[in-house]
Amino acid sequence: MKKIEIKGPIIDDMYGEFVSFLGDSSFVYPAKIKKELDDTNDDVVIEINSRGGYTSSAAEIYTILKQYQGNVEVHVVGEADSAASIIAMAGDNVLMSPMAMMMIHRASTDASGNADDLASGKQALDELDQNIVNAYATKTGKDEQDIFNLMAKTTWMNAKTAVQEGFADGIMEFENDNVKQNYIAKPMLNATMMIPHFKAEKILEIEKLIGESQKRKNQKPKVEETKKDDKTKLVNYKLGLLFGGK
Template sequence: MKKFWNWLRNSEGERTLRLEGPIDEDSVWGDEITPKAFRAELEEDTGDITVWICSPGGNVFAAAEIYTMLREYPGTVTVKIDSIAASAASVVAMAGDRVLMSPTGMLMIHDPSTIAMGNSEDMRKAIDVLNEVKESIINAYMAKTKLSHARIANLMSNETWMNAKKAVELGFADGILFEDADSDDDPDEEEDTDEDDDEKPLRMEAQLYSTRRMGQAILNRLGVSDQVQQKPADTTLEKPDGGVPPQPTIGMDGTTEDGSVPYLILQKQLECLR
């Protein structure tokens, strides 16, 4: 039987597993020969392993066995997706303690499918099996992403393709290959974090200032001047009829001295005009 995996060792003796091609490509629905052979090679040594995946998927039951083997493996399992981890291969990818994707890699999830024949009862049973298989796959995705059952079920039904950034955003991957190295070499990274902290009050001040200006614009539109905006609160303006009503002053929080909000003042006036 042609294997879809290959074990390699680097110069330090660390083991690397490459899953390439369709998973369990020579079997149909649950042939245990390939997973058994895979287990024998996985358990013949110890230590941390790196699993590279470039596979369109394949047999869902074989993928489930490999997923469980990798989750049970005593060493740390790092999964790296260099091209594609689709269908059943995406389930295997979820077994990694850390999942990293190439910037050009893709991950795809969808509803399971099968071929069935027989009478109507056989078709109903096939549907029941597919529904249960989908539930088992959702379990693996939920364990990794922490997304809700309904969200994942919907993503599968819509056959969702994810690039590296989207996979990280949704929790199917933990990071993007090569980005960590780039960020480590960036001398401005720490400074950017500090700048973000300093800018928070500035952004709030700008927002309050905008609110104040908007409120003042409303009062001006209602015929109230802003000539004494910077004068004491009890400063007054003379009206043509001799009256001297107090001049509303807009604070930085966008309200007048008595706590009124100019927007509500305008709203009430508009209601009176209806």
């Protein structure tokens, strides 16, 4: 069974590929998860410890996991907050560590512009909230209005509460380094964090500069240039001996 980790801010592919190019593998983005799934045909364990991030990216990862042909088991080992909780809902089986937490809330965004712009932004957030409600309702079987009420007041759930509310299927137990499941009977967008923002043209510009620098670093001097440099040094040395230089 292949393990895929979701441990860090959830960002989009453009930012994800950029920070990955710079050597930072702590961020999570759809293309990264898709590549890991493309490399296996096995059942997978999605191990989550994330405070969330971009809702649109979480929605794409949710869809990727739901479309995967193998079994998807989610282990919440730390936190599955905000957008990360949406991803958790894609699991065929969702297990919470006894120390894990899950948080759900209404979608949020930054808004600016005139009254019409703000009204449009509110309408978009209302629609996004409904999408999130749908994901939670599909997993939990709860009434949509009940879920919306939980989101509206920003609800935190420990492992036992998450299982009782239907957001998880069981609590992880540990025996000989293997995870077992302890079932508990249950009734029948963007996280608040700092995520880097770069303009697309700046990303391309920096990638180009880094690529050119790496190319120059990897270039080896031509044999002719090396010989020419050695000959020049020899001539200068001999002239120094003749004229008393060093």
